[in-house]
Amino acid sequence: MNYDAEFLRYLYRRMVSIRLFEEKVGELFLAGELPGFVHLYIGEEAIAVGVCASLTDRDYITSTHRGHGHCLAKGAQILPMMAEIYGKKAGYCKGKGGSMHIADFTVGMLGANGVVGGGYNLAVGAALAAKMRQTGQVAVCFFGDGASNRGTFHEGINMAAAWKLPVIFVNENNQWASTTPCHTTTAIENIADRAAGYGIPGVIVDGNDAFAVYETARQAVERARQGGGPTLIEAKTYRIKGHFVGDPEMYRTKAEVQKHFDENDPLKNFAKKVTAAKWLKQADLDAIQAAVAAEVAQAVEEARRAPYPEDGELFDDLYAEGGLK
Amino acid sequence: MNYDAEFLRYLYRRMVSIRLFEEKVGELFLAGELPGFVHLYIGEEAIAVGVCASLTDRDYITSTHRGHGHCLAKGAQILPMMAEIYGKKAGYCKGKGGSMHIADFTVGMLGANGVVGGGYNLAVGAALAAKMRQTGQVAVCFFGDGASNRGTFHEGINMAAAWKLPVIFVNENNQWASTTPCHTTTAIENIADRAAGYGIPGVIVDGNDAFAVYETARQAVERARQGGGPTLIEAKTYRIKGHFVGDPEMYRTKAEVQKHFDENDPLKNFAKKVTAAKWLKQADLDAIQAAVAAEVAQAVEEARRAPYPEDGELFDDLYAEGGLK
Amino acid sequence: MRKITFSEATLEAMTEEMQRDDRVFVMGEDIARQGGIFGQFKGLPQKFGTGRVLDTPISETAIAGAGVGAALAGLRPVVDMHFADFITVCMDEVVNQMAKIRYMFGGQCTIPLVLRAPDGIIRSAAAQHSQSLESWFLHVPGLKVVIPSNPADAKGLLKAAIRSDDPVLYFEHKALFPMKGPVPGGDHVVPIGKASISRAGQDVTIVSYSAMAHRALEAADKLAGQGIEAEVIDLRTISPLDKETIFTSLAKTHRLVIAHEAVKTGGVGAEIAALVAEEALDLLDAPVARLGAPYVPVPFSPSLEKLVKITADDIAGAALAICK
Amino acid sequence: MRKITFSEATLEAMTEEMQRDDRVFVMGEDIARQGGIFGQFKGLPQKFGTGRVLDTPISETAIAGAGVGAALAGLRPVVDMHFADFITVCMDEVVNQMAKIRYMFGGQCTIPLVLRAPDGIIRSAAAQHSQSLESWFLHVPGLKVVIPSNPADAKGLLKAAIRSDDPVLYFEHKALFPMKGPVPGGDHVVPIGKASISRAGQDVTIVSYSAMAHRALEAADKLAGQGIEAEVIDLRTISPLDKETIFTSLAKTHRLVIAHEAVKTGGVGAEIAALVAEEALDLLDAPVARLGAPYVPVPFSPSLEKLVKITADDIAGAALAICK
Numbered sequence A, B: 001m002n003y004d005a006e007f008l009r010y011l012y013r014r015m016v017s018i019r020l021f022e023e024k025v026g027e028l029f030l031a032g033e034l035p036g037f038v039h040l041y042i043g044e045e046a047i048a049v050g051v052c053a054s055l056t057d058r059d060y061i062t063s064t065h066r067g068h069g070h071c072l073a074k075g076a077q078i079l080p081m082m083a084e085i086y087g088k089k090a091g092y093c094k095g096k097g098g099s100m101h102i103a104d105f106t107v108g109m110l111g112a113n114g115v116v117g118g119g120y121n122l123a124v125g126a127a128l129a130a131k132m133r134q135t136g137q138v139a140v141c142f143f144g145d146g147a148s149n150r151g152t153f154h155e156g157i158n159m160a161a162a163w164k165l166p167v168i169f170v171n172e173n174n175q176w177a178s179t180t181p182c183h184t185t186t187a188i189e190n191i192a193d194r195a196a197g198y199g200i201p202g203v204i205v206d207g208n209d210a211f212a213v214y215e216t217a218r219q220a221v222e223r224a225r226q227g228g229g230p231t232l233i234e235a236k237t238y239r240i241k242g243h244f245v246g247d248p249e250m251y252r253t254k255a256e257v258q259k260h261f262d263e264n265d266p267l268k269n270f271a272k273k274v275t276a277a278k279w280l281k282q283a284d285l286d287a288i289q290a291a292v293a294a295e296v297a298q299a300v301e302e303a304r305r306a307p308y309p310e311d312g313e314l315f316d317d318l319y320a321e322g323g324l325k
Numbered sequence C, D: 001m002r003k004i005t006f007s008e009a010t011l012e013a014m015t016e017e018m019q020r021d022d023r024v025f026v027m028g029e030d031i032a033r034q035g036g037i038f039g040q041f042k043g044l045p046q047k048f049g050t051g052r053v054l055d056t057p058i059s060e061t062a063i064a065g066a067g068v069g070a071a072l073a074g075l076r077p078v079v080d081m082h083f084a085d086f087i088t089v090c091m092d093e094v095v096n097q098m099a100k101i102r103y104m105f106g107g108q109c110t111i112p113l114v115l116r117a118p119d120g121i122i123r124s125a126a127a128q129h130s131q132s133l134e135s136w137f138l139h140v141p142g143l144k145v146v147i148p149s150n151p152a153d154a155k156g157l158l159k160a161a162i163r164s165d166d167p168v169l170y171f172e173h174k175a176l177f178p179m180k181g182p183v184p185g186g187d188h189v190v191p192i193g194k195a196s197i198s199r200a201g202q203d204v205t206i207v208s209y210s211a212m213a214h215r216a217l218e219a220a221d222k223l224a225g226q227g228i229e230a231e232v233i234d235l236r237t238i239s240p241l242d243k244e245t246i247f248t249s250l251a252k253t254h255r256l257v258i259a260h261e262a263v264k265t266g267g268v269g270a271e272i273a274a275l276v277a278e279e280a281l282d283l284l285d286a287p288v289a290r291l292g293a294p295y296v297p298v299p300f301s302p303s304l305e306k307l308v309k310i311t312a313d314d315i316a317g318a319a320l321a322i323c324k
């Protein structure tokens, strides 16, 4: 494969954005600066970025409780995301959603979801709309290994398969659902094997390799755009951080986690590969890193200073047509 | 295989009981004698009877809206079933359930269910209880092709597989879900293929052949009793009658239905086989038929005459501990 | 005025709105091939093709959830629940997604979706096919809930619901589908949120909706025979509740009867009685009379089923008791 | 008396009941390895083994449904919903199966099941993790619903729920888990269906439950400062409702305030106000004051979240207004 440098910089920038954004969010949360709960995507950046690189702004994604990475990968901006996590009016959702409910409809990001498995059918519906209107759009649903046991997995994929909808189901198998290891709740090795039950392709990919994810997604997207119907992609990865920031993680050892991170950090993977192949220089990567770090720092400053929603906004945005209080 | 005559008579008697019971119920319903709705099992007798022949009274089954066959196969009696369908106090549920909610806990029949797909998890729970108490019991869940698209299919089977519970999922693929053909809502040929997604065996069997069903079920039951976990059995059959009694059946031709019945009537299949093999004589079969017919006729007479529940019974049986009105 | 059935009225509404706006489509179980259990979708696939009238798998979470997704992507779905009892299967999609998404996302999107749910008691359909569950949704900010009692309102409210940019639950009583009634021609739209006064009177106010609205009118007839003139209010919409119409009537009659088929405890009647006890207590000259099903699942046997149904006599009796 | 937390109190109840009856077991997400999000199951697997304390897949229909199935087969399951918001995922299992099976089957079986559901607003958990949905279940015959406000009741009601042969929904407010309070030793069982009077008074009755019961007591303190003695009732059980205790208090005070955290419209307060308007109107010397969350999903931002929470000041203010 041959990638042009701009594309590589774009991939790296998005991955680094997620990494630095989340490191900062984790820090701020532990410092008691952020309300709510935050679930970090660190270590899984290659999946969101690899998949979204195969999409356009007109394509849709649905996301999860662990949604920051999906947002940024799809093109959401750092400042309104940070502001949202702070609960500020300048946030994407005017402070009404918070970390678990960020959406950016301008880039086709149809929202994070606090309900595990809540996104399947939303993606299926968006794909149905695309098919009905023949727009050529596709929809991608990100979901976890834990989420793969929700009934909505079955109902959504079955209907999408029966109707050959342009939707791609991307399983982020990070091997943990909160404190519960995947293998204790699922008797099979690969979530992708479930695809056969719906007559659609099931593909396994290294979720720590942005290139592999991108190529896999590209094929699935092409298939979907051409009317070939859904694909189930299982991206194997590992949840590097606790389930939420502050998780005591009594259920696994630090060593296990560190080993995974040392061996599979998708950013390090990427940097190694592109510098070894001489596609990009370390200096390019450093420059991106520095630019993103500055942007994140700036976003924190602005989000911190930004005003909270005012009392009078409480009822805004409930009904499009008003009418109730 | 060698079957003793008593067992063969038992199989035939149960199948004929279902057939004659239901023919009578259909007749009575069209005559306006029965309240509610009735869904007939005619043409699918070999499945319930074949499966239940592999069980004991201590084993459990859960059933569907099309539940008369499952009840009779599990050993429920004709009179209290008929009385229940009439809405009489002498019915299994004292008239409170009706056709879609017959249960007979004395023989492990945990109830029909008006909610399509409502039975999976009940069977899983019964199997969980059996496993916890190490009783050696198994639970069987009967469900339709339409029901196989409910999310509960996925949640129930996955949990049962992960926990290796003694439960058997028996799909009655009669090719129709009300007016909707199975192949329009499911992109795969065989429901049994979904078993692979849970790491359990998936077996296809001719649902019109009581012997084949029995042998298949027997193996699954044995496996379950020995701690081998669930099996998904798909019994292929065809819905001979309308979805409910009174269904105008505009969605298929009479000829199509007749062809299926002529070729696959499980009772005719059975009779042909046992007489050809000289295991039973035609006279044996006729005697069984006559005895059952008499029993059904008698049940109708008694159910007709039986009293309705009295006003004072309205609140009975809601709470075991009373306390509310 | 021409008379058509409730079922035909909803079909006219669907047809007109699908003609008017090609973003409108409908999906559910057995609606294309069968035309709906109550004939309420008959002929739509012939008119609009099976690309806009879709028979779904038996997958209520997919029906409701994909409806929400399609709405987010710019369509205007009508989704059918087959029986209102099965909303229980997709309550997450209705309550946590449909109702909340717009608010949680700070108004970035609209959810112009209608969820149709045939409800109510009909010929011994028993506990899992007879429920009236509308009151749950009063308690869920983000939804609107309409519940017509006659063909004209059925048509007008369905059209309004389809045109609404907010999610609307449309409850239609199974026993009403064959009912005939006058329906105005032309583009007949009934605004969401406005109750109607189906009979004027000054002695007692009877508030009701759906099939029970007919029992209320029958009760008013009976009461008239005894010299009591009841004002009968048909709510038509229960969320938002038209409090003003109720209070205005009460200011005249000073007596209130509320009747619905749903279980009395925790029903819509509780909310109405509470509003009165809070905001209009002075208007009351007598206790509120609240009628709803007794505290049991709907039993199968006809002899028991009839005991859980509120009758015109029950309503008239309750009105009489507070008019003494 | 020794003081323990609400969370510890529920843990004692579980431990004692699991020791007492080996048919009792518990399943849910992250309860064995984690010990529950709020520590409410901590140590149980060590005591009873992972055969009786089961970490499930994220499959709420299986958790609730298999709970019902296990109950039918003779066990006494306790199932955990993680967050009450997720009952929406298994409403069919709760409403159409758990609540109705015994009745539909004419009493052939019992369903001795407890469904635990942590609910309520806590530190910006936002719209899908903050709901109080108890009032829906008032409307569902066949269930019992308990909702303790303090460690003693948490223990006593959980023990009663586990011993009940009927299905019990046990709502526990997330903010209460760390709360400490006195809990009697021994076999402390609190009967289902009995409210408690947590403060006696004669000027106004304040009815509340769960975390709001504390706001009610604080309000009573404030009111006392102004010469008003409030009687504070903690419902403890909301289905069946202890009407008698409310009416008895009202016969003394003639003034009623009802407060809960759940959305006001269609909440438990509606049922209580309605019962009074129907059966005890003469007891009222002032309008009923009903407090509950305004009609919006729970917003994330702290600045907005605080607006939907009912405070002691709100309750005291409402009481004052009707005591004038």
Ligand SMILES: Cc1ncc(C[n+]2csc(CCOP(=O)(O)OP(=O)(O)O)c2C)c(N)n1
Pocket (backbone or CB within 6 Å): A064, A065, A066, A114, A115, A116, A117, A143, A144, A145, A146, A147, A148, A174, A176, A177, A178, A239, A243, D029, D058, D060, D082, D086, D089
């Ligand atoms: C329906 C539902 N059940 C339970 C939860 C609580 N919960 C939140 S995240 C989570 C684990 C999710 O695991 P997985 O799907 O693998 O995603 P990951 O956190 O690993 O990204 C659970 C159980 C929820 N939010 N929604």
Ligand SMILES: Cc1ncc(C[n+]2csc(CCOP(=O)(O)OP(=O)(O)O)c2C)c(N)n1
Pocket (backbone or CB within 6 Å): B064, B065, B066, B114, B115, B116, B117, B143, B144, B145, B146, B147, B148, B174, B176, B177, B178, B239, B243, C029, C058, C060, C082, C086, C089
């Ligand atoms: C959850 C739910 N959705 C819809 C229905 C309405 N319904 C009753 S039977 C049926 C078809 C069932 O088809 P299948 O599972 O194949 O069983 P069969 O009738 O063929 O035996 C439908 C859609 C229902 N009872 N429950």
Ligand SMILES: [Mg+2]
Pocket (backbone or CB within 6 Å): A144, A145, A146, A172, A173, A174, A175, A176, A177, A178, A239
């Ligand atoms: Mg995971």
Ligand SMILES: [Mg+2]
Pocket (backbone or CB within 6 Å): B144, B145, B146, B172, B173, B174, B175, B176, B177, B178, B239
């Ligand atoms: Mg079928």
